[in-house]
Amino acid sequence: MQSRRSAQWYAGNDRNSYLHRAWMRRGLPADAFDGRPHIAIANTASDLTPCNAHLDEVARSVRDGIHEAGGIALNLPVVSLGETQVRPTAMLWRNMAAMATEEMLRANPIDGVVLLGGCDKTIPSLLMAAASVDLPAVVMPGGPMLTGTFRGAPLGCGTGVWQLSEEVRAGTLSAAEFIRSESSMIRSKGHCNTMGTASTMGLLAEVLGMTLPGVAGIPAPDSRLLEAAHATGVHVVDMIDAGRRPSAVMSRGSFLNAIVALAALGGSTNAVVHLLAIAGRLGVELTQDDFDRTGAHVPLLVDLQPAGRFLMDDLHRAGGLHAVLNEVRDLLDPAALTVTGRPLVEYLDSAQVYDREVIRPREQPLQPAAGIAVLYGNLAPDGAVIKPAAASPELLSHRGPAVVFDSIEDLHARLDDPDLGVTADSVLILRGCGPKGYPGMPEVANLPLPAKLLAEGIRDMVRICDGRMSGTAYGTVVLHVTPEAAAGGPLAKVRTGDIIVLDVAARRLDVDVPDAELAARAPAAAAVNAFARPRRGWERLYVDTVGQANTGADCDFLLGSSGDEVSRESH
Structure with missing residues (x-):
């Protein structure tokens, strides 16, 4: 019994062990504290x-x-x-x-x-x-x-939401049909x-x-x-x-x-x-x-x-x-x-594939090289990630002007403005969404496309964010940009119209601005004003101690293991 950790509470005849056992004797077998x-x-x-x-x-x-x-x-x-x-x-x-x-x-x-x-x-x-x-x-x-199925076709939860909601915004699916899909999805x-x-x-x-x-x-x-x-x-x-x-x-x-x-x-x-x-x-x-x-x-x-x-x-x-x-x-x-x-x-050893449409043979993959790619450059000094398997191949090498949103609220306010200066070649940038900035690093990196481009039939664009995206999402999305804007990253300094260069094959993500000019720029005031500033509670502790995405976004005081030993005995 002494080899059991629980014996530290239950073994012995002193007052503490009595209390521990007595309060747990609520239908347990008589030998519950004898080494089980x-x-x-x-x-x-x-x-x-x-x-x-x-x-x-x-x-x-x-x-x-x-x-x-x-x-x-x-x-x-x-x-x-x-x-x-x-x-x-x-x-x-x-x-x-x-x-x-x-x-x-x-x-x-x-x-x-x-x-x-x-x-x-x-x-x-x-x-x-x-x-x-x-x-x-x-x-x-x-x-x-x-x-689940909807209109006779399988409906993937999460992924279907992104697809159907974009169709509503494009005018190809009614709002009533969209709502009807809710009970089909789950x-x-x-x-x-x-x-x-x-x-x-x-x-x-x-x-x-x-x-x-x-x-x-x-x-x-x-x-x-x-x-x-x-x-x-x-x-x-x-x-x-x-x-x-x-x-x-x-x-x-x-x-x-x-x-x-x-x-x-x-x-x-x-x-x-x-x-x-x-x-x-x-x-x-x-x-x-x-x-x-x-x-x-x-x-x-x-x-x-x-x-x-x-x-x-x-x-x-x-x-x-x-x-x-x-x-x-x-x-x-x-x-x-x-x-x-x-x-x-x-x-x-005993594993078998019963449907080669679902699980492809090694020599006939869906994509030959589809793991996570890690990008570096003057826009992501500590890295960013992209999932090529979910991206449009033609966009994995792209050069285009930035359209910058300073917060999620800014995105919602301006994305569908008919006067928004955006084309299919633009690169949509959303900042202030990292661990410290929002806080919590929300799943917003796969930001929706502007309504006027959806109406033109556009279904993917390059998007860049210091936040995350849902694993059910898809698109040419660069995410986890570090350092995040709220931690002093260069994403806070990008301006609408700056040329963004994405080259996944070369593992690069850059803004085509001279280094000296970029360094001299002040972070955008609207972005800074939108960063989280919690006053108390877990949010305050989190923002003060959380690390960046490239290290797992854990809190600094939680790194490592403390083991199973309790520092003090109960009294």
């Missing part, structure tokens, strides 16, 4: 996080598995972030959710944890927390929703069924080794998800007995494998900031440039929206994550482990 592992189920279920609303059901199956294996299951509700609900952006609270979960895991008498997440920020925040406290942990993803429980951030991070959690192999990507309504949840509950007991912690599972090789998978899947650009933040908690060496070096030349093999045609239940039907990984097996680190203690690649 106590396991938290960190549960992000919430009615205000619609994609996670079913996780209480998943938690019950996890609990049954824990009990079957001899453990004590303890439900631990943790901060939940609904991507579509919270304002100004869920990313503002990712670090707070990670911090709160970390502190509760450390403070409580538990020996391990099962992490239940689904919606975009929940799995990243849970992994950040688990990395920082480093207790035995395993992720149980909530799974994607089933495919067909079942689960998170977005496109290869957005939720799907991406659920799959990458498995590539990192942090789920039971074969679990990620199972649709939320599928009975096999509950079977996997039960098995996860059983397995976490074995992990505790083996002392297998996140720091022993997630190595640099694991993160490089995740970058390979990100490219082959056509995953979300948001994975860049999340993987960097998780690595930062572990102390694993990972940089923004690793995404380009390791992933840029990996072929896109999965034909899923927003880069392709199909949706997540199609990927599962076609063979799932393992079938994709098997196609790029030679690019994976064979030593990277999973929560089972065995290497990830060992689980690929």
